[in-house]
Amino acid sequence: MAHPDPFPVSRRQFLQLATGGLAMSLSTGTLHKAVASPTPSSSVLKPPVLRPGDTVGMVAPASNVYEPEDLQIARETMEQYGFRVVLGRNIMAQNGYLAGSDAERAADLNEMFRRPDIRGIVTFSGGYGCSRILPLLDYDQIRRSPKVVVGHSDITALLIGLNRKTGLVTFHGSSGLTGVGDYAKEHFRRVIMTASPIGKIAKPPPTPEGTVERSNRLITLVPGRATGPLVGGNLTLVTNLIGTPYEPDTRGKILFLEEIDEEPYRIDRMLTQLWLAGKLQDAAGIALGHFVDCYPKEFRASFPQTISLENVLRDRFIPLGKPTLYNLMFGHVRENAVLPIGATATLDATAKTLAVNESAVE
Incomplete structure (x- = not known):
């Protein structure tokens, strides 16, 4: 799959670069207290x-x-x-x-x-x-x-x-x-340019008749239904905010996550950090989007053996018992749905739907 981000560098590589950038800024006085x-x-x-x-x-x-x-x-x-x-x-x-x-x-x-x-x-x-x-x-x-x-x-x-x-x-x-394509533009208009209850969002586009969906297939990891405000975004950045005054409050909320270009063990490490911080346990439900190019890199494998991305997600989320739906249509994809952080939504992992129960603008 083509990389939709104009900066073909992983979030991990940017964070590694940031260490040098911080030192540079301190030496030049451009980093403000x-x-x-x-x-x-x-x-x-x-x-x-x-x-x-x-x-x-x-x-x-x-x-x-x-x-x-x-x-x-x-x-x-x-x-x-x-x-x-x-x-x-x-x-x-x-x-x-x-x-x-x-x-x-x-x-x-x-x-x-x-x-x-x-x-x-x-x-x-x-x-x-x-x-x-x-x-x-x-x-x-x-x-x-x-x-x-x-x-x-x-x-x-x-x-x-x-x-x-x-x-x-x-x-x-x-x-x-x-x-962006027609799907992404329709979501933008419905969520940001309409002051009406939003309804169902991030459901993959219809599969052509006579075919079986694979890339955008919704997967129920844990069945069930939960309602709460939406919070989340890119997994690396959500994890990066832990321990700061800006860390997300996941208590009673629908936590949504996506990622790009991280190997399964790195996904495991970040999800484990959120788990150790209590952020996964506090959430009412988990909505997972696309995890693009998150597979072991064959040209430079980190470990001789690995665990697949899907199995990492199952291992980390199923024991929580929280309604969890995987592969919703948001993340580093062309047809990227708009999710309003702070608006109340209902996740039905059994029915494989995510719906925002109110308007996000007024």
């Missing part, structure tokens, strides 16, 4: 609905624009919804693998929340860097002017951080540079 974070919010804050003709701000809170044409592609992707796109003033900045300094990337986000003409905020791409700017965001301003924020992959850290600190419903969906 963390400030006290606001107390996590327990209230739900829904942003205004987006409509054709609205102006949205595009920012790059993680990795930089590598090719100038990529920015035009990202812009056109969001313009197809009828939006007018305004670029962040620092969107073309570069600091190694980052889109400028931490201060520059945070400044673009803060400005978009301040500007009354900006109705929503879309992201250029993922990569790495969102967790570095979380202490620099103006959460008081974000509460005063809630807006749609959408993206996935590394943007997971931003989405969870904003929701944790302000209660803002945020949107795990395609960034501008992510390739």
Whole structure:
């Protein structure tokens, strides 16, 4: 399967690179001292609905624009919804693998929340860097002017951080540079551009008659039904936030996870960390998306023997006894459904459905 991310580097490789980047920033004085974070919010804050003709701000809170044409592609992707796109003033900045300094990337986000003409905020791409700017965001301003924020992959850290600190419903969906098809666009319009109860989401497209689905086959790992607010995103980033003021609260919630380009034992290690932290046990149910290219790498096997991805998932989730459904249509895939973090949903692992019980915008 083709890699849909413009940065063909795994989340693990980005985290390894980050160690060197941190030292570089400390030596140049560009890494700002963390400030006290606001107390996590327990209230739900829904942003205004987006409509054709609205102006949205595009920012790059993680990795930089590598090719100038990529920015035009990202812009056109969001313009197809009828939006007018305004670029962040620092969107073309570069600091190694980052889109400028931490201060520059945070400044673009803060400005978009301040500007009354900006109705929503879309992201250029993922990569790495969102967790570095979380202490620099103006959460008081974000509460005063809630807006749609959408993206996935590394943007997971931003989405969870904003929701944790302000209660803002945020949107795990395609960034501008992510390739999207009709399925992804339909989900975007239904979740972000309609102030009505959303209903069933992330169900794979219909299988052509006379064929047996394989790639998008829904798999019930644990049957059952659970209801709770949605929280989650990319597994690496969810795990990366544990032990910080921005870590996700999974108590009574539907935890959704996806990943790309990690070997099964690394998936095992991250899920085990979430288990040891009590995050899996606290969840009401587990919704798993696509785990793209998460298989042993034959050219450089980490171990002579391995366990398959599906068996890792079964081993980690079945003993929990929580309703768990695998292979929902979200993650690093072209047809990426939009999942609203903070909105209440019902997972029916027996019937193989995930439904959002309310609107995510107002």
